[in-house]
Amino acid sequence: MQGNIADCWLIAPMMAIAKHRKLLEDIIPENQYSLEFGIFPVRLLVDHIWTIVIVDGHFPILPNETPYFARYYGELWPNIIEKAVAKVIGGYHKLAGGIPADAFRSLTGASSISYMLGPDTDHGRLWDRIQFSLSSGFLITLSTNQTDIESYENFGLAHSHVYSLIETSIADDRQLFLIGTTIWRRWNGKCSELVVYPEDVTKNWEKSKKKMANQRLFWMEIDDFCKWFLLFTVCRYREGWDELRINGCHGEKSLYLHVSHRCQITIEISLSDPKMWEYHDVGFIFVIDDIGKLALCFSVEFHRAQKVKIYKNY
Template identity: 40%
Template structure:
């Protein structure tokens, strides 16, 4: 299995630097690089009619300021040009003050500014990839930037935009896109969505905004055509337009959010005239920067923010954290299961992220668990340490990957197995892991252990229910049922301590508006199925002296809602149990056909 750390990524970068230096050996001191591989457009842009370019040698010699990639970068240095890529520019604005991230994306070297050859590092299809671009930029016939607005002392936003355009196949591909894709390319981190509406609790929203800001997360938002269109346009905001969320503050008792526009479509309502930055921040700024901030940035009160914007996208980028990435894994109904094994030499705090390749199935949702167990001396799963729910509900357009991560947790030194369990195996799951820690990851090593298909997932679920679940109940003599539930799922275990097989079926109902079940029978499904003539009822057979996970019920993943009321820590369900033997004795089995099956998991002996 391939394992990649930041140090190894830097070795790859150094190899690229060596290649570029070899390539430049034949260059004279004033020669400029031209990228012959880039396709600027497919001919659909107005720019194609004239194809005007600002060439790097002109920019270098005649720019109004000394040329640099990033000197003192601010959100104002990322500005949208004449194409609909506000979805990219808004995330770029949020990384402007993250100097280490900028240096990671566009590493410093001794040749870029001299010859106009730039290496841009983006997270593409689950791995960091270096995209080579030149320093020539499309211009209008009147001599203005065609795309991201060019500033000679801060080239970073134009270079990143050009690298993404090259990756996608041309600048025309930048017209429209999801902000989570942009965040993924820039940071490699996972994103979450918080829905905003009339039912949003403003106190909860404010606390979340402050929490995300304190963690250094990156935030953007957007208006939509069907949400408060009149109010939005009357107050200067663009319709279906992206904005960066930059700061929060309390001013004269009012909770305010600083919104950065990608162009001149800014908030002009209440508090919009309040200075975006204090004088001690802007005193050394040029006049154009001060004017640009006034033109594009504005404070909004929290209630107006919630009224105008239907959601927030939050990128869980953690500055100064260290990262280790694995190679590819596959999980599915017909293949052996490879499990990640972690060897921890020093007690540490970590986060584990699952990154799925969703090219084949971009619209499916996935619900499951990531369970972390101590490994036994013979590489079997031992005591369960952590259980974290897994929810993937859509794949950002163009990104081809989606990610979900655990909360931070602490692991002592030792060897651990990271087991994934998907509640409904509709398709093969192709994924990789990322391990992040606030301390260097050189004390963490990874490899894999291979298990028989689905066996390790079943054992992991059994240990989870037995460790964290409520005490089992004896439904009838020798038949024990035990459940464990989180806020979005419930897992049911059955144990047959008798000398005879037991055939069982369980029906479940929950108050969740959207839910599904596998192994168990959901009430909505049964209500439809029972209308069929002589429906076939399938019972799960539990052999004597054995146990198994009967099934799971789960909420269909949706964005986070910050509503008033009690947040349930467990998914509450009602369930009805039927035993085939009892149904036959009572005569109810005559009303329908029935069959037996071995269940969704292979049973485990309790001897």
């Protein structure tokens, strides 16, 4: 749950990551932290380099002894990650405002793609794209618009806010999305009355986990999904993939790869902005299916004012 600072851009990606235990163990390496001494190593991508950020177990709290910032019903890892990110960027106060692609990049090392939504969005293509993304293990967040504040609040949503997409379902021919919120407000429109998880799924859960699910998760139909969300961001994290990072140099003009068997490769070129904690992806190449065959290539323009990535296919 988000605390007393506007860092939904970080908390929502963490909410999407929560069910990926292997990824969490990569971020906070297992057996390398000390509960006795309150020392926690956190693995973050800083300036394109995997870096271990050490934080202690001292966290700001409210008078009722609940965390001032991130909190998650008896679990400490959100506080640890949030503190590590705050340490990297210069303090908790600098966590206010951001984009989920930056959080995904720093936590997973993977790039993200944002897709615009609207009344004219093709439901079939949208459903297929999200189904493919979730089945591939990708992580997804949703962002609301900055305008029409009153309408958002009337339906239990927040404007200029980031949510997480947990899963999808089809019930009575309705295409539904299970969405996680990082704040106390919850969607109260169509399908909000649906049970988050059936009893056979939650019967062995602790009460705190059931309470969290009922308060922080809700179902939404695809029509409302396209109406209320401005865009969704897909982090193409791939569990089990090998990674090679190469620092930029001015001498070599080409990078040669010898591919000995059929596989999928992603090649990415990124530039960091020293003035802001964000990355600018300047190009991608995906090699898929056939060895040596260029299947997809597109360039990226980053519009800082709107903080939206525009993709051009070639």
